[in-house]
């Protein structure tokens with residue numbers, strides 16, 4: 001039988017849930033029984049025609065809103081001309097245009113791009129490039145990080161034990177604590193930073209400097225929407241410079257203006273060596289990109305390639321998506337509405353014992369739930385019941401980390417829609 005995590009799905013939803021259970025891999029961890037029918041802007045509808053405000057955006061994919069008309073128009077124009085140009089073997093103009101345009105969104109230090117289809121592939125490319133370029137063996141990643149689920153990225157991913165169970169042996173990765181200020185026993189951010197940086201220094205010494213790269217999410221996503229101290233990425237940059245290590249910045253979830261800036265790392269006034277992008281960059285079509293300087297991306301023909309990288313429909317969608325993001329100042333809207341949401345959540349936090357921490361940048365906001373503000377014991381069951389209540393009231397939310405609610409709506413969201421979502425969230429806190 002289908003395990004209904006939330007109550008009362010409609011008749012049509014139930015029928016699809018039953019069919020899904022028969023044929024779809026059980027490895028997907030569905031949060032609740034929402035069955036998508038269509039989306040428009042910041043709203044989605046289930047197959048029973050129930051309308052929901054979307055505070056999940058397909059986990060930070062639908063930054064430009066559902067069914068964006070400009071992306072649809074671009075795709076429709078391309079479809080009769082061709083879908084697949086075998087970009088790994090031949091040449092085509094669309095992937096080149098997409099890449100040229102993408103490079104205009106990032107600092108001039110980046111001149112070369114490898115194209116792929118997903119977040120994990122954009123990380124695999126970064127990982128292989130770092131190993132190839134430096135000829136070194138280890139990489140450093142962080143506790144609670146999520147970089148994907150193929151074997152290279154999974155060797156780093158460790159936000160939940162279930163993601164790694166039975167999959168070892170892994171590639172040579174050393175894990176270091178991420179500066180999770182709210183849960184670390186330090187007096188201030190500087191002590192927290194120093195603790196993690198010392199651990200990295202020790203690890204580099206332990207492996208005799210044989211470190212190709214440090215992989216970091218500028219804001220941890222799956223791990224719990226954790227924002228590091230302001231100077232932490234700069235300290236990582238410094239270590240990388242000192243030890244000839246590449247700084248690999250995973251922007252798969254935090255990138256594409258989610259935090260107000262095109263790259264989340266730009267909020268921290270530093271620059272990485274390799275950037276991985278995906279999720280929002282295709283406007284809903286699978287697309288991944290790995291960026292580096294010409295000097296770093298110097299691998300030889302045949303050292304890395306794929307079948308679908310540079311896919312024509314994906315690149316057309318990517319071009320239209322970037323245009324839309326720029327034309328509609330989505331970074332500014334993310335920063336403005338994000339500030340408003342954070343302010344309201346800070347007020348809500350004062351009223352409810354269950355809210356331990358509110359943190360975020362732009363529209364990447366985490367609300368960490370605890371049983372008790374002093375002990376900070378995770379409120380796991382309570383979170384499930386709040387997510388369910390919210391869904392019943394017409395708001396789609398997703399969890400992150402052990403007991404955090406993630407708030408990542410489309411970046412086109414209006415203040416009125418944000419207000420509507422926050423009212424439902426507060427109501428769900430009251431009625432769980």
Ligand SMILES: Cc1ncc(COP(=O)(O)O)c(C=O)c1O
Nearest residue numbers: 118119120146147148221252253
């Ligand atoms: C930060 C980060 N990196 C990588 C990935 C992997 O992306 P994908 O699921 O497209 O492989 C994700 C997915 O959630 C992510 O959040």
